[in-house]
Amino acid sequence: MTDAAAVLASIPDAVIALDHQGCVRLWSRGARRLFGPEAAEVTGRPLDELRLGWLSVEGGGAHRLLLRRSDGRAFNAVVTATPLTLPGEPDGQVLIVKNLEPWIGPAGDVSEPTEGLDLEERLGATFRAVMEVTGADFDPGESLEELARQLAIQGRRLLPGVECMVAVVPAGRQDSFHCLGAAGPAAERLIGRTYPLEGSIAGRAVAAGSPQESVRMDQEGADPGLLASAGILTLRAVPLLSRQPLPDGRTAVGVLTVLRRQPVHFSSEERRLIDDFGALVSLSIQRAEFRAAADRSMERLQLAIDVALDLAQSLDVQDVVRRLVRRATVGSRADRCVLLRIDGAETVVEDAYDVDGLEDVVGFRQPVGAQQLMSRAVFTRAPVLGGRYDLTSMPSSLRRALESVRHTATLPLSYAGEVVAILVLSRRSDPPFGREEVETLRLLAGPAALALRNSFLYAQTHEAGRVKSDFLDMAAHELRAPLTVIGGYLSMLREEAFGPAPPSWSGPLEALEMKVGELTRLVDDLLTAARLETGRLNSVIETVDLSEVAAQVAEAASEPVELLLPEDPVMVLVDRIQLRRVVEHLVANAIAYRRVDVPPSVRVEVSAVEGTHLRRLAVEDEGRGMPPDLGERAFDRFQRMEDHDEPAVPGTGLGLYIARELTERHGGRLELEWTEPGRGSRFVLYLPAAAGA
CATH class of the missing domain: 3.30.450.40 (GAF domain)
Structure with a gap:
């Protein structure tokens, strides 16, 4: 027996070689043991004639099949087919058949008792x-x-x-x-x-x-x-x-x-x-x-998504902190969660949540270095797992809440390399926090830090805005009193209450009256802007003819204004004084930003918007226009348009801001419909029509 034949004979699985016509040309000992027939009985015969329950195997690879022995017994097998290439002959096929019965039991019986098996x-x-x-x-x-x-x-x-x-x-x-x-x-x-x-x-x-x-x-x-x-x-x-x-x-x-x-x-x-x-x-x-x-990974990812969406719903610091500590407690299966804000070298307790209802000391301050676990978390910018915190310097109420804690996880919340807050989670029993909880905390850290930073900045901005509004309100009040006195004395001089005024006073008095008027409007703008921000601006709502207000503003304007008014009244439900201020700002803006050496051309058109309950007032000019990148920023507070080729226009930059804010308070909208440098601009005011109008 050759070495190859000896190797073939030792293989327990069935090895069968077929020629290109599917006839058996080799039948190993394993094939005889598995199927029954001797090699002499099958050599040269088509495999299909042997009635072994054969299904053809195409394309190579392994296939699970139900085969049959010569005595009719069925069994499960895996058949591996590979091409057979011999010099000068068409390609055949080699089949290796592995009996699965010892592994998955006899075919058709998946519950045979194991006691009788080998x-x-x-x-x-x-x-x-x-x-x-x-x-x-x-x-x-x-x-x-x-x-x-x-x-x-x-x-x-x-x-x-x-x-x-x-x-x-x-x-x-x-x-x-x-x-x-x-x-x-x-x-x-x-x-x-x-x-x-x-x-x-x-x-x-x-x-x-x-x-x-x-x-x-x-x-x-x-x-x-x-x-x-x-x-x-x-x-x-x-x-x-x-x-x-x-x-x-x-x-x-x-x-x-x-x-x-x-x-x-x-x-x-x-x-x-x-x-x-x-x-x-x-x-x-x-x-x-x-x-x-x-x-659990999917749950952590979903938790991070839910937290990000939840925290994004609010910019209020207390609301964001409250949502965060509760989400973190549930997501990490903790008994307690505390969020501390970093304030210089100290931490400040912002909020806490305890499943047992134990209270925390909101506002409690402590140096970062007083707690080793916290100090390490801030220094490494990474979660730190450990035991209980040092309670010696804490208030008694806080010690009661923490004395039964066995395990902690301290998570620094960092944004742009800066730790903005610290989240401390606690468990009162085993198991301790592990790798999976750390991964959960890492997923929470990003959106949590961003949300906290945004809410802190929003609170700071809101506070700065409040201080500024209070200052503007106070300054406007303080300026209005002397302006009223100056205006009163100018009127008395005009009326010769102190005796006849020399003719040479006429020009100076007119200039003073003009400047007092400008300063009064500036003070009024500052006061209105401050009251809009603080919500202290009162309104008296009534039915007003939009065409009538437009005509009054045009008549009082410093330059001619073209009016395009409908025959019928255009009634809206507004505060008359505030509506007039809106139109005055639009007309004054159109006149102020005229081109040098070109008479101002301002047109005011009032109409109803067909198919809607809106009424429209449009102010169009042929003045300087605005650069395209200014756009919506034209309505920002203190926004001024700088044009080095044209003389500077005096003012506060509050006119369009006040006009839009007042419009929106009445349920309307103010839009910059178009603008082009050197050609002018068109602003359109939309207001809801009065009932029955």
């Missing part, structure tokens, strides 16, 4: 059952416990008279093992118990990375008294190890233990069966762990 068949039947168990859908909160129970049931069926227990190494306590599932009276007494790995046969198995066995369980083990009272003397512990770390960093997944009462070592065949089953259990638990980790 070692290979018994493991195969168990493999089939394990695959069914791991493919089942369990409730997410109980999936690992249910899987462990089902695996233990299958483990008990491996050998007569044994019991089985499946334990896991918890992610937060990798120095211990937790009994998760069991089958058998004694083994089931261990369910829910946690034992240290050190000093136990399970610990020796995990440390050695190989199975450990003992027939003196009455003298050793995690709980020898419990096992001895149940009559358990023999135990084999198989470590469940992962070549690649699980998402939480573990490589020790758990321990499979098989127990029996007789003080007799397991045989080599029994050990192989138990150890191979342990490999299946390890893979099953790893699969469940990875699936659970994937689910």
Whole structure:
């Protein structure tokens, strides 16, 4: 026999070579053992004639098929097809047939008892059952416990008279093992118990990375008294190890233990069966762990999205902080959460949430360096896991809330490299915070820091705006009094209350009156802007003819204004004085920004918007216009248009801002319809029509 023939004869699987017509040209010993016929009986015959339940295999690769022996018995098999190329001959095919019956049981019977099967068949039947168990859908909160129970049931069926227990190494306590599932009276007494790995046969198995066995369980083990009272003397512990770390960093997944009462070592065949089953259990638990980790990752991502959306709904500091501490507590399964704002070298408690209802001291200040965990988190810009904080310098009410805390997670909230706040989460019982909670906190940190920074800036801006508005209000009041006095004396001089005025006074008096008028309008603008911001501007709403107001403003304007008014009144529901101020600002703006040496051309048109309940007033000029990039910024406070080719226009830059704000207070809108440098601009005011108009 040649070397090639000897190798072929030693292969347990069936090897069949076919020519290009599908006729058998080689039939190995494995083929004879699997199908029945001798090589001489089948060589040269088409494979289809053998009535082996054959299905053609095209394109190479592996295919699972249901085949039939010569005696008619069916079996499951995997058939691998590869091309056969010989010099000078058309291509044929080589088939390798592997019998799956030892692994998944006889075809058509998935529940045959294992007692009557040999070692290979018994493991195969168990493999089939394990695959069914791991493919089942369990409730997410109980999936690992249910899987462990089902695996233990299958483990008990491996050998007569044994019991089985499946334990896991918890992610937060990798120095211990937790009994998760069991089958058998004694083994089931261990369910829910946690034992240290050190000093136990399970610990020796995990440390050695190989199975450990003992027939003196009455003298050793995690709980020898419990096992001895149940009559358990023999135990084999198989470590469940992962070549690649699980998402939480573990490589020790758990321990499979098989127990029996007789003080007799397991045989080599029994050990192989138990150890191979342990490999299946390890893979099953790893699969469940990875699936659970994937689910938790999706939950963390969804939590981060929800937090970002939730926090984006408000710019109020207290509201943002309140939402954040509650979201963080739930998302990290903590008992307590405190948010502290960084204020220089100190932290200030902004808000807290405690599932037990214990209060915190909002506003409590403490140096950052007073707490080592907090100081390290700020310095490293990374989450810090640890135990309880130092309580010596804290108020008594705060000490009561924190004295039962066992584990903490301190998360710095950073934006642009600056720590803006610190989130401290606490647990009063095991497990401690772990890698997954850190990942959750990292996902929360970004949107939380951004939301807090925005809310802090908004609060600062709001406070600065309030201070500025108060100042403008005060300044306007203080300026108005002397202006009123000056205006009164000018009127008395005009009316010659102090006697006839020399003719030479006429020009100066006119100039003074003009400047007093400009200053009065400036003060009025400042006062109106301040009251608009603080909401202290009162309105008297009445029905007003828009055309009438337009005519009054045009008549009082310093330059001629062209009016285009409809014959019928255009009634709107507004404050008459405030509406007149809006139109005055629009007309004054059109006159002020005229071109040099070109008479101002201002047109005011009043009309109804067809098909709507809106009324329209448009102010159009042929003046300087505005650059395209100014656009909506023309309505900002103190916005001035600078044109170096034209003389500067006096004013506060508040006119268009006040006009739009007053318009919107009446449910209308003010728009810049178009503008072009050198050609002019067109502003359009829209107001709701009065009822019945």
